[in-house]
Amino acid sequence: MKKKLKFMANMLLVAAIAAVAASCSKDDPAPVKKQPNIYVAGYRYDGNRNIAVLWKNGTATSLTNGAKNAWANSVFVLGGDVYVAGCEYSGDTPVAKIWKNGVLFQTLDGNNANSIFVK
Helix, strand or coil, X not given: CHHHHHHHHHHHHHHHHHHHHHHCCCCCCCCCXXXXXXXXXXXXXXXXXXXXXXXXXXXXXXXXXXXCCEEEEEEEEECCEEEEEEEEEECCXXXXXXXXXXXXXXXXXXXXXXXXXXX
């Protein structure tokens, strides 16, 4: 009886190894790697003033309308939200600003926001 059980166990092991080997085919397509989203904060010059801009995968989104000089310095992505830190002038004085998802979110005391981190 022990020999029969040992024989059956060995046969199951051989069958399992054969099944695994058969499932590993070189014809299977390689998994598709998801490309990362690339965010860049900066500005573009419109011929008159600097406009704060956020680029996502090469597509620009203006954060300001060009009425005043502005720029974006830093970007942080948390979940589905995109935060940008930068500055927009008010007269001759730069004012630190935070944009969330392309919309002005907060004006800060200070002349410029150079970096942002959200937790």
